Amino acid sequence: MEMLLQIIASGLLLGGIYALLSVGLNLIFGVIKIVNLAHGDFLMMGMYATFFLFTLKDINPYVSVLIIFPAFVLVGVLIFRFIIKPLLGKAETEVNTIIATAGLGFVLQNLALMLWKSDFRAIETNLTGKSYEFAGIMLSAGRTWAFVICIAIALILYYILMKTKVGTHIRAVSQDTDAATLMGINVNRIYTLTFAAGIALVGAAGAIITPTFYVYPTVGLYFNTMAFIIVVLGGLGSFTGALIGGLLIGLVESFAGVMASSELAQVFSLLIFLFILFVKPEGIMGKGARV
């Protein structure tokens, strides 16, 4: 019984991180209707930023979120303005944006390789190796803090989307751009904002996971796959879907890690993914709950 609770707890902790990882990707897809294949590479950039802020400036990874988030907003604005926007509203927008973001991903990976070499890097904070005991369950300190921050960010985002004026505008644009324009909403401004927020969210996720994962130039590839699985699993464009998908994949990996082996964990999440694609191709929350 205790074992079971332990597995569930670790799974949920991991799932919370996965959820935050996917939210940005999903937001961009849900509103702008483009697939950002460089998503995982922005996570990698966020991780490197955290790594250097910690090793060179001694800034705590969780505190560095406060620096990385606004910095990545700026990066997102520039990338949207100069790479994404020229492709929107033209022929073959979907294909072109996929090619452009995939290319951007390669550029980021190779930039990282050139600047920082292919070494695996890790940071040791005062939380490293520590864990909290709660009702007989051991919770990794790094993962626990990551989970708490991830859920907090997700809740704030949910509140913004559902309760504020700008959030309502974002939801309006995601449903119908023409109607939004007719109601006096500047669609381009909402697109810029959404793209920047998506990039900043994944940058923040990068900061939060740095204490518990290795940093290397192609770390984004693994997380990119996970983010896409989670987003499709939960339902493209659905905010709650991404949360549920993230937690589900976290649980699956946790169980698979104990029952089989941690190397096989991803195989199991892919099997679950395929299973859901067969029985409910639109994803768990694929209808009715779009952002």
Next chain:
Amino acid sequence: MLKIENLNVSYGDTQVIWDVNIDVADGEVVTLLGPNGAGKTTLMKTICGLVAPKSGKITFMGEDLLKINPWDRPKKGVVLIPEGRKLFGKMTVEENLEIAAWKEEGKKETMEWIYETLPKLAERRKQLAGTLSGGEQQMCAIARGIMAQPKMLMLDEPSLGLAPIIVEQVFDLIQKLQERGITVFFVEQFVEQSLKIAARGYLLEGGRIVLQEDSKSMLNNDYVRQVYLGIA
């Protein structure tokens, strides 16, 4: 109030609006009639900026409308209720109304007027707009347009796909808009009913204005009677 001069619009190489001139005076109700594919919707979209014209001039209250961003045009008083309603289906009725209210001044009063005039909508204010019936959706779409407190409200085929009794309600509502001091410019296929509430009509065929008269003479026009009213 609205003045369209020598307007030409094309999609790529295909020109759909040819040298169109239209005038709508303050407080007037004017209808734009014509068969499917005449370019009525394109004309509406051009006025509110969803389509850019090839040449020509559109002025609204003396201001060059084409120089104003599409999303800023509602703030100038030009609001379109598009064909097919285009509500935000996954938002509640109230959220749909709120989103159009870009200014605080007069917002409460406008919303009260809407709920008073359309009690059905008041009952369904917390319901998702996508779950309303077709007639209720059209009422909600018009209400959303009113929330922007327009000086001129344009409606693109508000009766599309509605039962005759609901169509009547929509036409009633349009008349109430005029009483509220809103200028109305609307596209319709129901020629007779439209001309009964409008003061004047334009007939658009193949992208050209082929007839413009006050409603009475239009209803008595032989061509209109034969082609659109089926009376020999």
